[in-house]
Amino acid sequence: MEALLSLSFDNLSSYDGGKIRKGLRQVEGLLAQICLSTSAKSTVERRRSSIVDPGKEPPPRKELGELGQDPAFREFFKLQEGFEWNVALRLVNCLDRLMGRSNDGANDLLILSTLDLIQGILLLHPPSRSLFSRELYMNHILDLMEPVNCPAIQSATTLTLVCALIDTPQNTRTFENLDGLLTVTSLFKSRSTSREVKLKLVEFLYFYLMPETPSIPSAIATASVPAMLQRSPSKLAGAFQLRAETAGRRRADSESETTKTIEEKQELLGRYLNSVDDLVADLRESTPFGMVEC
Template sequence: MEALLCSAFDLLSSLEPLQVRKGLRHLEGLLAKLCLSNTHNNTVSSGENYGIINTPSSPSPEKPTDPAFLEFVKLQSGFEWNVTTRLLSCLERLSSRPGNDNQTNALLLSCLELIQGMLLIHRPSRHLFARDIHMRTLLDLLDVGTCPQVQCTTILTLVCAMLESPENTRTFEAQDGLATITYLFKRRDTDQEVKLKALELLYFYLMPEEEPQHPTHTHTSSANHSRTKSKSKSHSSSVNTTASSLPLSNNTSSSKTSASSGVYSRTRERHHGHGNGQSRIKLGRNRSVLTTEEKKNILKEYLPTADMLVSDLQLNLLFQA
């Protein structure tokens, strides 16, 4: 296992795009084999279907049983073999390249999708996004000039990073993540699919938080993946309606500014603040968990119609109960 990872890491650190792509494919193949093998073992041993969302009336998901999968997850607890750390370094190098060519976008997409998988397979790796530098790496990919497909994939990666991780959500707030997402949502020239993904992230953000539990070294990726998708899809029928009904604030006219100005000028926002929202974010970051009401008040600094989102969210949760 170590030899396979070492080979992939060497390729990822290359400056040649073809070598980087080869390294990403090595990791894709390795993760696919490990997850499929583990899924097959659990399905055969339990007799249950793969991908069933865990509910109070259904049994808890089976723990991983495949020896290779368990060995891989165990290696992730050490810095030397942690895949997410290497992928983040690769992502930083790729995002710093000038231009917006198809080759770089393809590598970014592959890297982001692998990060999503790793965050669902190995929950402790999510702690990396409690650090400002790693959260900023993702938020910088949401700049106006970025390919819409990369923006959509980045938003989903943010969801995976904040899933059951309130500390990461506080970092997201402190790094002007809400300003970035709402700015994308309100821009007139933002791709429609990106707007929908941004709105889904806001729904996810407003979901009730729970105190994080102590992480373990064995995790079931299928349960986390199903939970993530269920949170997004539970609002899919109302997202289109909400997106069209939410009134935009007057600063949507700024959509005609050049892409080089960046998303909502996060640096300027960080230095000069944004009304009372900046103090609320600082207050919130000193606490591990915030209520939906508290998060709504923070979001209202950037999206005055946040009350509509909360009402819609509570209605959906009521029907799910």
């Protein structure tokens, strides 16, 4: 696994579009091997089956709760704990270079592929979300939501932002401090924004207004693993146990982490959007995303 990661990282660090595309595909292939169910058939049998019946559905995805018990995933998760093999860091640095290139269709496709992989890695390895507590990386997300970018990138960036903020109030505070709410609401109110993007932004606003829980890494570091696992959308119980095993060597920071209530976030959002009261009322009534009333 280290050899494959090293090869993909070399390609991702290139300024050549072809090599970057190859590196993205290598990362995607690795994540696919981890997330797709393995059949009892041999590799040769599976390949023969796909040739004979090309319309056959691909292997089903593993349930998120099953990943924690998978040896390959546990090895991957452990590698992500270190700087050298962290995929999220390499992807956001690759995104930085792509954003500095000329805007064209080919580059836009590379940005979209990078955003998709960032979404996946943040869900598979929640501690990597801490990268977006840094203003540099959060600014990348906000820059990609600017009107100059195409609707596809704006939509993908909105989803990436959600993945970066799940269960990480510290990231949400960084988002707010960088006028992220202004960026989101300005894009939403712009007449040039496509309907698809506006729908994604509404979904994001519902998500933003939800009650906050402590960050997954902080909660584990303070030995509250069982409770956090029940609330975690990723449900990677086995993987989080790996985090718990090394938590004793890390400083718990949950005491310094600030969460905000729905009312506090409602007041903030209300500075930029008039219909916040309706959003909150609907949020409390419909309880989307399995929201628990606080």
